[in-house]
Ligand code: KG4
């Protein structure tokens with residue numbers, strides 16, 4: 509079963525071939541250089557660039573995988589969540605291509621793609637598993653009791669962890685995207701230089717009262733604390749840009765707090781639900797401290813932790829093809845009038 513995956517939910521145009529859970533090709537055209545100038549993703553520029561790149565990216569994925577169009581058994585495309593103009597490019601392309609080659613199309617939730625990146629990388633893992641999806645748009649915990657079935661355990665009430673990284677980097681004048689930059693700087697900093705206030709969520713989420721809220725996240729308080737700290741130091745020193753050693757210490761202390769929060773809540777959820785394994789996926793799972801600490805804690809607590817390789821952590825289409833395989837096996841084919849869904853839930 510050869511699946512062509514297509515992903516255009518944000519600022520990466522991606523296509524990949526996955527055959528029976530093995531990657532044959534994985535092509536990503538990043539738009540980072542275009543959006544860097546604006547300090548973040550500009551939706552209108554993103555969709556226009558997807559239109560320019562999509563044909564070449566798909567052709568390259570076919571060529572890299574030594575496949576022709578008629579070798580493809582099914583197409584899988586990200587339906588949402590994401591930027592609607594970006595999603596529409598992938599969805600329209602995939603619908604037209606599926607119709608032209610007479611093969612079925614499967615609609616994939618981007619978050620299911622991130623979750624399935626764990627299975628794509630590691631094969632079968634022990635169930636039940638608790639999976640943390642941590643990216644620029646989401647910070648959510650899922651329970652997987654059966655392969656392909658995802659139960660939401662908790663999510664962020666405000667900012668996603670990656671978003672907090674990006675906003676803090678912008679505030680410090682470090683550039684975009686912030687995650688990799690702060691990760692690199694943090695390595696040289698003192699991670700206890702600044703003590704940030706803690707966040708504990710005990711009240712249920714007003715938007716989801718049926719969940720108890722114990723496994724939810726919140727990063728906006730930390731972001732505001734960083735903002736206050738930076739403004740105060742700027743005033744005290746009478747400078748626009750803080751000295752480099754202060755930036756480096758701030759990066760390290762911020763990263764420590766984010767990683768601690770993510771790991772504590774993920775392991776707490778795993779213990780509570782008797783999980784036999786833990787997965788961490790999404791762009792922020794590329795973070796070096798998160799990976800190191802999660803793997804170290806896995807050894808101490810005897811729950812194995814699985815993370816995707818770096819190429820499968822950030823947005824890619826191989827994970828979409830993998831999630832598509834899962835959907836296809838369950839017989840869920842997209843209708844011909846499939847539409848993009850900017851806030852598709854999972
Ligand atoms: O999954 P992804 O590529 O796109 C979304 O679905 O959002 O995640 C992108 C996010 C960005 O916020 C970026 O700053 C963050 O992942 N990120 C990182 C690292 N690499 C990427 N955050 C922390 N440390 C990193 N090394």
Ligand code: ZN
Nearest residue numbers: 643790791823
């Ligand atoms: Zn993503």
